[in-house]
Amino acid sequence: MQDANTNRRASRFGMTTAWLMGACLCLCPAAVRSESPSSPASRAPDVVYVGSPHDVIAEMLDAAQLTGDDVVYDLGCGDGRIVIDAAKFHGAKGVGYELVPELVEIGRVNAAANGVDHLVTIEQRDIFTVDLSPASVIMLYMHPDVVKALIPQFAALAPGSRIITHDAPMEGVEPDATYTVHSREDGVNHFLRVFTTPLTLESTTATSESGPTTPPAISP
Numbered sequence: 001m002q003d004a005n006t007n008r009r010a011s012r013f014g015m016t017t018a019w020l021m022g023a024c025l026c027l028c029p030a031a032v033r034s035e036s037p038s039s040p041a042s043r044a045p046d047v048v049y050v051g052s053p054h055d056v057i058a059e060m061l062d063a064a065q066l067t068g069d070d071v072v073y074d075l076g077c078g079d080g081r082i083v084i085d086a087a088k089f090h091g092a093k094g095v096g097y098e099l100v101p102e103l104v105e106i107g108r109v110n111a112a113a114n115g116v117d118h119l120v121t122i123e124q125r126d127i128f129t130v131d132l133s134p135a136s137v138i139m140l141y142m143h144p145d146v147v148k149a150l151i152p153q154f155a156a157l158a159p160g161s162r163i164i165t166h167d168a169p170m171e172g173v174e175p176d177a178t179y180t181v182h183s184r185e186d187g188v189n190h191f192l193r194v195f196t197t198p199l200t201l202e203s204t205t206a207t208s209e210s211g212p213t214t215p216p217a218i219s220p
């Protein structure tokens with residue numbers, strides 16, 4: 001990991017490219033397994049699916065100082081890779097929440113294929129309806145507006161819980177630590193931020209009026 005103040009241009013370019021690629025490629029039917037979806041999506045996702053590279057996930061888990069006693073929630077878990085890696089490499093329990101039914105099914109299959117389905121649960125839920133109080137670690141690869149809108153839900157977390165954001169600030173909250181990770185998988189820099197509860201808010205207004213629909217423009 002490097003200090004976050006380096007290579008900003010490269011990260012912005014990489015992030016934009018990643019989100020655009022995700023919009024075009026990542027819900028390709030050929031990538032979706034044949035099991036029946038849980039149920040139709042209740043609404044459109046707030047952001048499209050882009051998987052975090054596994055070498056970035058490893059750094060996210062290290063940044064959270066993850067142990068086998070932790071319960072990791074990934075809000076918008078995609079194919080479940082973060083909670084699967086948390087279980088596989090750290091023995092932590094993981095819960096992934098995801099709106100897109102095909103991704104929920106893929107996540108469940110992947111958890112079983114990796115031998116961690118006893119530790120990992122993937123549920124089809126809108127993250128804005130989830131009680132976060134059982135979690136000790138929250139992982140987020142989301143648009144900054146989504147992160148901002150989740151701030152009221154973070155009040156349910158026990159003191160000392162860690163929130164790790166991938167390529168997104170949390171408006172009105174200073175991170176405890178920032179890291180730049182150069183991924184060997186996609187060749188670009190990724191910015192991680194670590195927040196520890198209770199959060200110290202600079203502003204009292206922490207809700208957004210509607211969900212975002214466009215990819216983020218990240219300014220680390």
Ligand SMILES: C[S@@+](CC[C@H](N)C(=O)[O-])C[C@H]1O[C@@H](n2cnc3c(N)ncnc32)[C@H](O)[C@@H]1O
Binds near residue numbers: 125
């Ligand atoms: C950028 S991907 C991140 C996937 C995974 N967390 C990772 O880092 O590999 C964001 C995911 O959030 C899901 N999502 C978007 N809005 C959501 C919502 N309101 N509730 C649950 N999932 C949502 C999308 O379908 C997508 O799979």
